Amino acid sequence: MPNAVLTVNKHISEICDIDFFVSKKGIYLYPVDLEKEAFFLKLIQNDKRLVIKLDKSTMPKITSSLKDFMLRFAEDLALKLNGNIEHHNLNINRKTDYSLFDNYEIKTQAINKTSWVSELCNKDRLNLEIGMGSGEFLTNEAKTRKNECFIGVEVLNNDFYIALRRFNNAKLDNIKAVYYDARAILDKFESNSIDNIYLNFPEPWFRAKRLKHSILTARVAKKIERILKVGGRFNILTDNHPFALSSCVMLENSTKLKSLFNRPYIITNENIKTKYEKKWIKYQRTIYKLVYTKDKKSEPIKPISLRFPIKIKNLNSLVKDGYVFKVLGLYKNTKGQQIVELTLGYGKNPQHIFFSFKDGYIDILPQSNFIVNYDFLNALAIND
């Protein structure tokens, strides 16, 4: 993560202005809203050592202008605090091409609008890849299946950017990508709307005891089942036998999806040429393929929408029926304005969001990055 470490001779509280927010624990929060990106810096001072780091929880993309801003900010603070920068990792190796984001990214703010899929896809067939890595598979599919739409989701900053570059080099206009946790966006698709959902090599280091951390839980599988079309397919490739096996058992127990084969999975030489497939082929590992199809229509769900500001009863952390409403921090500036840092959602994978907080209401900031899904709504409801 981008960061800078300073040795300083003054305390940050001596130079704090209205732009800095501070928590009771003495953690400083600095909101940044640049032309192309909005993010938070967190500052922690221990005696003469001041660490400035990018807060990664709201998933800012790490661009050249973000790094440039952070370096100038660190230099400025070093000057004001009579110190110097000890080390940093803010050198710019390549200038970000923002047109890639403009052309290919779907932001969470757009996904929160109910009509987002129809606005980006005017074709009959829709495909989704969860964990697309650097986009090799989707690029090849989108190139050969021009009459279909593709959406790729990825949480790794570097891979996401490489994927966008790949789409652009291939001059694709039937593909979009989301930089966020794929599990959070599944509720944002209509029932019976997707032809194929792909999960290629999702769990490289999977062990049976890691089952509860797997991306493919029964809850996720049920969401996938709902959004697949009748006849649609859930396609999994994995080199990991425990994962293949546990996924089959879970899909058969938790959904009505049926294996396309006369057994739960097959051994395959797929050759989709992704980074991980190439790696496992080199190691001569066996690759397993699971394809599950849907034969019964799912009930429609109500489109999810939410109006801000939202009244919050109190800022106590709560857990109920697996839903989590947790307050991670409350930050105040010199004018008494407040920012609250929350996790909202289900189980071990809630969303991590910053909101403004005023008179008992939370409201959206330029840096708020989140998806309003059912887990989010249920987590908010436990605070009612």
Ligand SMILES: C[S@@+](CC[C@H](N)C(=O)[O-])C[C@H]1O[C@@H](n2cnc3c(N)ncnc32)[C@H](O)[C@@H]1O
């Ligand atoms: C082992 S890699 C496989 C990448 C690619 N599919 C391939 O075959 O090379 C798994 C990928 O899934 C991504 N991933 C894991 N959990 C995710 C999530 N919840 N949402 C979106 N992407 C996720 C990881 O960042 C990683 O890039």
